[in-house]
Amino acid sequence: MKLSEIIKELALTIQSAAGRLDREVTGGYASDLLSDVMAHSKEGDIWVTIQGHPNVVAIATLRDLAGIILANGRQPDAETVQRAEEEGVPILCTLLPTFDVVGRLHRLGIHGKD
Amino acid sequence: MEKKELMWDYEIEGKDFRNAGRVSSKVKDILKELGFDPDFVRRVAIASYEAEMNVVCHADKGTLHFAILPQALQIVVKDRGPGIPDIELAMQEGYSTAPPEIREMGFGAGMGLSNMKKNADELHIVSTVGQGTVVEMVMRSPRSRQGSA
Numbered sequence: 001m002k003l004s005e006i007i008k009e010l011a012l013t014i015q016s017a018a019g020r021l022d023r024e025v026t027g028g029y030a031s032d033l034l035s036d037v038m039a040h041s042k043e044g045d046i047w048v049t050i051q052g053h054p055n056v057v058a059i060a061t062l063r064d065l066a067g068i069i070l071a072n073g074r075q076p077d078a079e080t081v082q083r084a085e086e087e088g089v090p091i092l093c094t095l096l097p098t099f100d101v102v103g104r105l106h107r108l109g110i111h112g113k114d
Numbered sequence: 115m116e117k118k119e120l121m122w123d124y125e126i127e128g129k130d131f132r133n134a135g136r137v138s139s140k141v142k143d144i145l146k147e148l149g150f151d152p153d154f155v156r157r158v159a160i161a162s163y164e165a166e167m168n169v170v171c172h173a174d175k176g177t178l179h180f181a182i183l184p185q186a187l188q189i190v191v192k193d194r195g196p197g198i199p200d201i202e203l204a205m206q207e208g209y210s211t212a213p214p215e216i217r218e219m220g221f222g223a224g225m226g227l228s229n230m231k232k233n234a235d236e237l238h239i240v241s242t243v244g245q246g247t248v249v250e251m252v253m254r255s256p257r258s259r260q261g262s263a
Binding site: 032033034035036038039043049051053054055058059061062063079 | 131132134135136138139142152156159160163164167219220221223225226229232
């Protein structure tokens with residue numbers, strides 16, 4: 001499923017890299033511990049977290065993630081948005097908590113480890 | 115790549131969370147550009163990121179030296195910092211000495227050294243308390259796909 005379709009289905013707001021929403025999302029991972037995401041996420045994953053500081057962009061870039069969903073009404077720092085624009089990492093926001101974001105992604109056919 | 119050794123050196127600033135991860139991104143970009151196997155690049159990126167973040171989280175400053183040798187890739191991260199009193203304990207997954215404000219950012223999960231160990235073929239740590247730490251990682255590589263730089 002394309003990132004743009006997920007954005008539509010979950011009514012996410014786009015905070016950065018609006019030109020990079022055409023990418024195929026091949027899986028998902030949810031965690032707020034950066035080393036955990038580093039170790040266990042996969043290329044093409046959508047990452048659900050509540051961390052909005054600039055280091056999330058570094059993780060997404062290093063792991064070639066499809067995008068980041070900031071759950072629970074969290075907003076990215078201004079610097080996070082700037083870094084994400086530079087690196088072409090889509091950051092998407094929602095009021096839904098992580099648990100519900102993941103539930104909805106599952107229903108759309110986006111899974112973790114298959 | 116016969117006989118040619120390629121090496122790079124980068125500085126890492128302690129507590130500079132703004133630029134944290136940039137060195138590892140450069141390492142990754144270089145390897146990607148040289149055509150290394152994506153899975154190998156992924157392993158190097160994880161190991162390098164964790165070593166870089168340890169300097170950012172714990173040390174005053176450090177350097178990352180990264181070399182493509184004929185048979186392997188070598189990463190040496192040296193820092194001036196508090197050192198590790200008990201390396202065996204520090205290697206245990208979940209053990210961390212990161213302060214609370216760093217943990218709130220999602221660092222300090224106690225997974226850094228174990229992520230390095232899992233992704234590197236060799237991991238050597240030499241540390242002197244009150245002076246600093248040297249971490250050397252060796253990753254035996256599938257050759258560069260294009261075979262030259």
